[in-house]
Amino acid sequence: MLRVLAGLSMLLFLSCFPDFLLFVVGSVRGGREEVSFRRVAVLAVVLLIGFYLFVKVHPGFRGVGFDGALSGLLEGLEVVPLMAMVGVKLGVFAWCLHVLLGCRRGDYVGVVVREYVVGEGGCLGERRVWLGRPVVFGGRFNPHELYVGGSGAGKSNAVKLRVGQLAGDASRSIIVFDWSGEYLYLEGEGFRVVDLAEGCFNIFACHVGDLVDAASLAFPGMGDVQRALLYEHASSACSLEELGWELERRFVREPVFNVKGALMALWQRLKVVMGEVKGFGLDPERLLYGRWVVSFSGLGVEECKVFLAELLLRMLFREALRLAPLRLTLVVDEAHRLLGHGDIGQRRVEPFINRVMREVRKYGVQVVAASQRLSDLPDSCLANFGRLIVMGNLSPVDLDRLGGLGWHLKLVAERLGVGEGFDLREPGLAERVVVFRFNLHRALREGLPAARGGRQGYTSCRVGVAGGELTAELSVDDRRLLERLRSDEVLLKALWAAMEGRRVKGFAELRRLGLAKEVAGSVRLTRQGERLVKALGLKGGVEAGRRV
Incomplete structure (x- = not known):
């Protein structure tokens, strides 16, 4: 009987051994989402029971004797509860080992908390997962990622966890667009911080058409006359001061009243940028190599932030075309700031981040973005994301859009708590929705650093x-x-x-x-x-x- 049990334990061991290998390899090389941690726990139990049975039946061990098959079986059954308890402990230890290894490398970003199963008759069943598998974001064919959720849903925390995971790849360059100074903690983790208020790039080094389009998006209500005037005078200017002087001179000798008003309005808009930017000297090409935090926190006017961000995206895109292929990740938190400006409703100018999301993958650039509104992005952009994480506090418009993809998705999105989400690109979403909760990032536990200016890197x-x-x-x-x-x-x-x-x-x-x-x-x-x-x-x- 004991030999039969030993043989069965060996069969169970062989059936679980592939998962054990995936567990070990995944823990060392970045994790595998397909690993079944329950099977790893079963493997630990089987190993312990098999070892006990091996000791009992092996003739080389002294002091092992059984008075008949029945007494041997009873003796084996006496320790089954003890072996089961030890096996469960080993299984929990294996699960915790993966969690700890993932935390050390930044691979482990969350844990599955519950699952929703679509049943017959339009019912949605909920099943809580008390010991779910950790969530490890591995590589996919399409590397772009989008995190969508309302204010306070935990998007920035999720993006910080993802940046920490990507930073574990020493060969990858990373650019982070920091709007409010909450990513300045990365300065002590191998990133260099660039404050655009103190060391901006030369905005006249870019194509004049990009300059006009960026201004149209940043300053709502900028009409065709102002666009034409900016295009005309920016083509011959080398600095904001010179452009302002040209506009003032044109204003003095301009006989048409409407053009005078457009000149004055345009000059007032550009004065906003002049008052915010205090220095120049940044080369956008350098940002494509290394790890950088581009801080907009030193700029006090929202329109100036959007203007410089739009221009910088355009300049980076042109440089990426020239230097491709790259190994670069562009992180844009609060991407809705770039999507809610300009003449979007009139379709005059499209926010450039939409084009970036559509086209940069073939140049070796990955985009990790977070936005408050799913409805801001057209379907052509959403189709380019390989991972689309839906989080809580969505607007009614976004909930209705999810409802169009599946009635159960809207119900699940309404039940999401703070820091919870599900992947809209997960296979089998029509039948089962897996909800996971993100960990709390260290920067949030310890308190984010205050936005600070200063001439960083400019001496x-x-x-x-x-x-x-x-x-x-x-x-x-x-x-x-x-x-x-x-x-x-x-x-x-x-x-x-x-x-x-x-x-x-x-x-x-x-x-x-x-x-x-x-x-x-x-x-x-x-x-x-x-x-x-x-x-x-x-x-x-x-x-x-x-x-x-």
């Missing part, structure tokens, strides 16, 4: 020049370009020619770097180019560069 630098020293405030990007100009004779000659309004070999590279610009058939230095000319000590550089 004073003394640059040696002929005839003495010049003390100038140069950004990290300025110093990098300065070293390149000093080591590249072709670029230095092209910069000298651009100061005099001439175009020579190397001008295309200067324009790509944002140091020079072509205006009305001639050449003009940008503000950044003028700063570097001063740092290099080229005589008469600024005056010559301003001639057209």
